[in-house]
Amino acid sequence: xxxxxxxxxxxxxxxxxxxxxxxxxxxxxxxxxxxxxxxxxxxxxxxxxxxxxxxxxxxxxxxxxxxxxxxxxxxxxxxxxxxxxxxxxxxxxxxxxxxxxxxxxxxxxxxx
Amino acid sequence: xxxxxxxxxxxxxxxxxxxxxxxxxxxxxxxxxxxxxxxxxxxxxxxxxxxxxxxxxxxxxxxxxxxxxxxxxxxxxxxxxxxxxxxxxxxxxxxxxxxxxxxxxxxxxxxx
Numbered sequence: 001x002x003x004x005x006x007x008x009x010x011x012x013x014x015x016x017x018x019x020x021x022x023x024x025x026x027x028x029x030x031x032x033x034x035x036x037x038x039x040x041x042x043x044x045x046x047x048x049x050x051x052x053x054x055x056x057x058x059x060x061x062x063x064x065x066x067x068x069x070x071x072x073x074x075x076x077x078x079x080x081x082x083x084x085x086x087x088x089x090x091x092x093x094x095x096x097x098x099x100x101x102x103x104x105x106x107x108x109x110x111x112x
Numbered sequence: 113x114x115x116x117x118x119x120x121x122x123x124x125x126x127x128x129x130x131x132x133x134x135x136x137x138x139x140x141x142x143x144x145x146x147x148x149x150x151x152x153x154x155x156x157x158x159x160x161x162x163x164x165x166x167x168x169x170x171x172x173x174x175x176x177x178x179x180x181x182x183x184x185x186x187x188x189x190x191x192x193x194x195x196x197x198x199x200x201x202x203x204x205x206x207x208x209x210x211x212x213x214x215x216x217x218x219x220x221x222x223x224x
Contacts, residue, residue, distance in 0.1 A: 033212070042118075042201055043156065043214040050210060058211055059113065090155065097210040098144040103155040 002027045006091050006104035013081060014112050021076045021107050023091035031094045032074040033058070033101065034066065036087040043090065049074055050097065081111045114139045116204050118215025125192050126223050133218045135202035136184040142204040145178060145185050146212075150199045159200075160187070192222045 004025045013019055025032065033048040035058075045058030049068040063085055065077040074093075078085060088108050092101040115138040125131045137145075146161035162169045162176045162185065169176050173192075178185040185204075189196055202215040 031210075035214075040121075040216060042216040043203075045211055045213070048210065056210070059213070098205055100146060100158040100161060101212070103157070105155050 002102070004091055004093055004102050004104035006089075006107050008107060009105060010108050012110040012112065015082055016080050019078050019081060019109075021078075021089060021091075021109070023074045023076065023104060024072050025074075025093040025102070026072065027093060027095075027102065028071065029093035029095050029102075030071070031097050031099070031101075032068065033092045034064070034074070034076045035090045035092065036060065036085075037090060037106075038087050046076070046089075078109075081109075083111050085109065086111045114142060114204055114206065114211070114213040116202060116213050116215045118202050118218060120218060121216065122219045122221070124221045124223060127192060127194060129192055131187075131189045131192055131196070131220055131222075133187045133200055133202070133220070134184060135186070135204075135215050136182075137204040137213075138183070139204070139206055140180075140183060141206045142183075144205045145176070146203050147176060147187050148201045148203065148214075150201065150217075152198070156201060189220075192220075194222050194224055196220060197222045 034046040035043040047066040049055045091104040094101045118135045143164040148156035149159045150156040175188040199217045205212045
């Protein structure tokens with residue numbers, strides 16, 4: 001089954017404790033992206049990747065890192081999480097840019 | 113960068129009536145305009161998209177229109193059903209920017 005898999009689905013942690021949210025897709029998609037969703041603000045793009053070893057900042061990249069060492073994986077790293085990063089996060093992938101994006105089930109992060 | 117505004121933020125219609133959601137974008141170079149539906153607690157899913165070389169696209173009860181001159185595009189849902197109740201997001205992207213910018217969402221409620 002074609003899918004985008006995120007882990008964990010839920011995480012409660014404390015300020016400053018490094019965390020990684022994994023994202024994997026099995027559709028051989030070139031384009032992958034991370035979004036955060038906050039009430040009233042819609043989905044805002046954090047980082048995106050055109051292909052392996054090619055990443056770029058979206059609209060809200062501060063406080064986040066990503067890597068794309070393999071085509072299928074695109075982890076989101078919070079080196080020193082802060083409470084303002086409490087949000088619902090979605091990973092998405094598409095065959096190429098400007099193509100329909102397939103979203104994962106989301107990861108709800110709470111930073112205390 | 114691109115700015116996408118979406119209206120209304122909430123919309124209630126009677127079952128069987130039509131619903132219209134409107135979005136405006138700021139960058140005249142934008143060329144891809146997808147619409148996503150997000151049910152409560154679920155991932156966003158693409159329902160229809162349109163490219164800048166087309167003025168209208170239909171898929172059963174759903175249609176999207178694009179006015180490049182005015183820089184706005186709209187989602188039309190006819191014969192609404194209770195299962196159409198969800199949050200709908202518009203988005204816009206430039207091919208060169210490779211970023212997808214979302215509107216803030218519209219909560220559609222279809223009353224039985």
